[in-house]
Amino acid sequence: MSDKTRRDFLKQTSTTALAAGILGGLQSGAFAAGSDTIRVGLVGCGGRGSGAARQALSTEGNVQLVAVGDAFVESVDASLTALKKAFETKPERVAVDDDHKFVGLDAYRKVIDSDVDLVILATPPGFRPTHFEYAVEKGRHVFMEKPVAVDAPGVRQVLAAAQKAKAQQLKVGVGLQRRHQNCYLDIVPRIHDGAIGDITALRVYWNSGGVWEPRRARDQVRSELEYQVWSWYYYNWLSGDHICEQHIHNLDVGLWLKQQLPVKARGMGGREVRADKRYGEIFDHHAVEYFFADGTVMSSTCSHMANCYSDVSEHAIGTKGTVDLNSNSSPKDNRITPFSGEAFVYRGENPDPYQVEHDTLFAAIRNGETYDEAESGALSTMASVLGRMCTYSGKEISWDEALNHGARVTPDNMADLAWDSAPPTVPDVDGAYPVPVPGLTRVLA
Ligand SMILES: NC(=O)c1ccc[n+]([C@@H]2O[C@H](COP(=O)([O-])OP(=O)(O)OC[C@H]3O[C@@H](n4cnc5c(N)ncnc54)[C@H](O)[C@@H]3O)[C@@H](O)[C@H]2O)c1
Secondary structure, three states, X not given: OOHHHHHHHHHHHHHHHHHHHHHHOOOOOOOOOOOOXXXXXXXXXXXXXXXXXXXXXXXXXXXXXXXXXXXXXXXXXXXXXXXXXXXXXXXXXXXXXXXXXXXXXXXXXXXXXXXXXXXXXXXXXXXHHHHHHHHHHOOOEEEEOOOOOOOHHHHHHXXXXXXXXXXXXOOEEEOOHHXXXXXXXXXXXHHHOOOOOOEEEEEEEEEEOOOOOOOOOHHHOOOHHHHHHHOHHHOHHHHOHHHHXXXXXXXXXXXXXXXXXXXXXXXXXXXXXXXXXXXXXXXXXXXXXXXXXXXXXXEEEXXXXXXXXXXXXXXXXXXXXXXXXXXXXXXXXXXXXXXXXXXXXXXXXXXXXXXXXXXXXXXXXXXXXXXXXXXXXXXXXXHHHHHHHHHHHOOOEEHHHHHHHEOOOOXXXXXXXXXXXXXXXXXXXOOOOOOOOOOOOOOEO
């Protein structure tokens, strides 16, 4: 089958299977039987991108990695070496020839323009809206890592592209893997069915020791922009700060439990222990209260502070009991405790949710099922952006104000960024970056 015929077939089978599924409750046999190959492209060959590629290539049926791209050649080489080793017994799965290894800030276009059915987007999240929009424009299925943006204009861009993806029946997965983890999949529906009554308060946390150290010295790079891209975590326009980059997981679970969006938020934060200038501009702690229309408050804290307590978990209190959730899947930490009666403790199996999220996405492509996580991923991203807007500005901000008027933190020209482009923040003569100051920093456009 030629590449074009194969892709048309993939599209057609999806449409036909969808119609069959809706009309007759049947699923298409063609892809379930693995009679065709899903060709995958990878944009962002770092830790998670390489992991996502491994999981994509471990799904059922024929699947091949055929194109990869990264800002830096080192990442492309390291990722392909690791993937080839992981698939030593199935070498046909890693089928990237030299013409399909792309390096540079425009690598995303070259990967997406290659003959791929699905693209994995796993760069720093500042680039995600641009990459997702382009993938949808080119009719590709997408697995994209969370967060899906770092600011309100980016969230709006993703929401608009999500509508276009839906109209084309493209399948979109977002790397909020708790949504595919058994302890959550078992417990959250019980809460929706009233196991703790009406939720009146939530607590969500990502308090940990932090992440990797900055990766390059100034004399190892071509430009200020390259310096920041290497150590992207420490720059708001690239990572969204750790409240977006990590704590989104817990905020997402809170919104999933509550089944509502907050109407406003307020909070405080700063950088206390990770304050050295080499750590860029982001905070090391944020504490936010999210208010819902019915008076429910979701209290959220996230910190990157070594030698302090650690807690990465989600909790809710309802009119009839409490629920505790934790991605460690331990029975101790995943339970429903009614105010009267027996507790329910999750003791089920715990398959790797990173694998499950790919298994379900690829099965949806093969079976022509609807698979659409872009919108909910964008809304959870917005919750994390709203939290950061509150902690940076020190203001109480409504959801609508934040979504409609939140300031852009990325450069305007993300699609055409080059190594000599001006980054949105630059250091002073001593190498120190301006850090947001509550009460002074403006976050609305
Ligand atoms: N779901 C999860 O549990 C989970 C875990 C880790 C990371 N992530 C997410 O995955 C994404 C990547 O994180 P990571 O830990 O893999 O980071 P990483 O630094 O290991 O990898 C990022 C890669 O993107 C490359 N890159 C940077 N800008 C690029 C551009 N414009 N075009 C192409 N490549 C570019 C970098 O060179 C690097 O190789 C982030 O959004 C992060 O939040 C999710």
